[in-house]
Amino acid sequence: MKTAEELLVAIQAALPDARVELLLNPSVSAQHSIVVAPADALQVAVYLREVEGLDYCSNVTGVDWPGKEIAEKVKVTKLVAGVETEVEETVKRREPGCLEAVYHLFSMRNSKEGAQTPIVLRQRTGNRTDDVKVPSLTPVWRSADFQEREVFDLFGIVFEGHHDLRRLLMWDEFEDHPMRRDYVDPDDYEWEPTAHDEVLKRAQAQAAGVAE
Amino acid sequence: MAVEPKLNIELGKQGVFVTSFNELYNWGRKNSVWPMQFGLACCAIEMIATTMARYDLARFGAEVFRPSPRQADLMIISGTVTKKMAPQVVRLYNQMAEPRYVIAMGACAISGGPFKQGYNVLKGIDRYIPVDVHIPGCPPRPEALLHGFMELQKRIAAQPLTGEGRPRHLDEEGMAEFPVPVQGAHDLEPSANKLVWPLPAPPVAEAAPKTGAEG
């Protein structure tokens, strides 16, 4: 079973124009992943299944990376009291977030030698609002069928080429994507009979709102 | 109105058995409560275990689990009622024939239980339909379900036929229709049935939040 690094080299050899890079996993499990650009994800997937023998896509899931404010220390030469000096300055850089579809691949046919570490394939969308289209890998691995529908339902990643992309878990009239980090669920705690601390504050605010 | 117990026992010793029509009517209904086959989640497995040989719900005349709501008297809500399932639960309750009862089995059915923070979990089925017996536990043991069942039987036995405390199915103004909630864009609309689940007004903001809740 090839490791992620060897597979990366093999992919770049077989598909020179495929934009793939390695993402190291700092955890002890050392399950590194291959990030592939959505445009040629289908190509890479077909290669992995046909040539590399990864015929079993065990797990497909979505991860939401919201945009982050990164404060970076930047060396800036500035005029301070007429003297050119190097000054440490924190620059706020707004990193655009993205939605990610993660695929864990194994091989069932040749699964004899040794414990199997998953080959992790990642596709990232452009951003979290309008450019959320990613090619569906269901034609390559049928096991991604329901799981991609679930990722579409809970994260909002649109899988192009999926034969039946509907919401899997929430009801069809539901509009939000609840597993996103910035989802606020409806406040239907109301006030339990023994209202206390922040439920009490919410209840009083609601009651005050009703009172006007 | 009921026969005094002491007199009853004395007469019983002489071999004379006296009962009232009300006791006879309730005795018949109490001992043949047919539950509806309505398993939602983990509590359903404990409910099935209760009907099996070891705990044997049949001793109380309830081993016939009717799949159709038309032939069931009791709905045991065993498991988490999600917001996607809530309209179906309320519609099934409406479609059951009158004298119908509800047992909310398990913490999830009573108040959302461990999954209370879930966005798709209804915080308790009391918001839409009246519940007769609540059985706490996650899942409650089969003995707890049997005890809850006996509580329901006591409650049925105590229902008078006429007068003030008579059950819902015997009085004309009793509430018969429980509106089915609609699945909206973000949540169920309405989020609770105010007639069935009157919200206690919270203690007023400006006054020091007293423990008791007026209104």
Add this chain to the structure above:
Amino acid sequence: MTTSAEFKSFLPPVIEPDGDGSLLEVAMGPHHPSTHGVFRMDLELDGERVIKLKPVFGYLHRNHEKIGESTSYLGMMPFTDRLDYICPLTNNWAYALAVEKLTGTLVPERAEYIRVILAELTRIQNHASAIGFLIQEMGASGTPLMYAFREREKILDLFEWLTGARMMGNYMRFGGCRVDVSPEWIESAKKFVAGAPKFLDEFEALLGGNEILMARTQGMGILPADLAINAGITGPMLRAAGVNYDLRKVDHYGIYDRFSFRVPLGDHGDIYDRYMVRILEARESIKILEQALRDIPGGPIKDPKAPGRIFKPKPGEAYGRIEAPKGELGFYLISDGGASPYRYRVRPPSLINLTVLEDMCLGHNVADVVLIFGSVDIVLGEVDR
């Protein structure tokens, strides 16, 4: 070269109604006696034949993963009991294994043995109840289920004695177990294991040679091996299709390498094969239990350095999986150094095994759809999470 000629993609088939009647649209809905809970199938029937079958999920979607993102690592352990509520202890083990893979915690010998014993006991009671429910849906209302649940009660007594709860054990911790096993418990477990083959013989004598069962299940709901692999089917359904893929042998997790047991395989991939594979797997579990109970060592049950309540793993991600009675149960954890996982994903074998329900059921009668669905053996808590 995206989808070249010989490249085969396994999309669900479409069949045409051959009769002259019009199609009846009916929902085998959330409240139905034979859907093992709140599962719905939208059927289009031509008379009795199924023309279209669209499963609908989500009626028990309890937001397990969203709650996971705001609860501590240890706090999620009782929630994993309620995923596949017929096999809570294997869920615990899968979650503990994933966290151990994330943090590299080691598990002492005795704890590994206890984990194997509890997992195999869970497998026996899961297969027994799965067959009991399947036969009940075939029409034998009650009797086989009574037999299966009688055995299940014995196993639940063992669980209750050890973990304190009949079903929801919340027993495993990262790096071991919560409570040690007493010698009396091991004795009564041995007594149960000694009696278990007699129950399986009785079960098989009652069902195995039964013509009605054979007539209704052989050749029904056939699942070809290559579709099974591509659709990610795991567990008894996959082995019934003839693919030798059992995580206990493939992944070498836990200490399964020390026990000699075989992996039963079917060759037709129909419902009868799945029934037989489950019975044979239960027999193999009994063999594992005999060996494990015989040479369980002494020693600690929890690695003292193992993470306790306040536990912040270093950033990183890990995907751990075990051979749960229903298939490959995996946990995918992404940690950002916080007290609760950044992303907490459960790979549900029941949901993924249902991917091919439509392929297996098209063209059969409605009564057979109930059987094919029963042979997949799903639990709604795990399907909808």
Add this chain to the structure above:
Amino acid sequence: MYFKKEVIFGNPMVSTSYLPLLVLFLAALGFGLAPLGLAWLWAHLVSPPKPNRIKNAIYECGLESRGDAWVQFRSAYYLYAIIFLIFDVEAIFLLPFAVAFTGLTAGACLSMLIFVLLLVEGLVWAWAKGVLTWS
């Protein structure tokens, strides 16, 4: 002459009259209808009818039922129904024959045999035509 007591009630010694049969029939009818009557009376007098739209809706697994059930079924079903009808009616005719079987003369047995054979011949034709095997 026809209204004499014996004709209607018949003298008890010679049981030619049909009175016992009538009494038995009425008893059977009463035994069947009495509970229903009581239930109807009870429902009518004591428990008030409270129908509403949701309660009277068609039960379809908790959902609102879409589409209607009046669907043209395949022709194979009608053949099944007809064949069942024939052999069900035949069984009713066999009943009195089977009850009085011992006391019958050979001629009666012969005629009954012809009746049964006629229908068995119908069954053989249907079987040969392959109507009974489900496609």
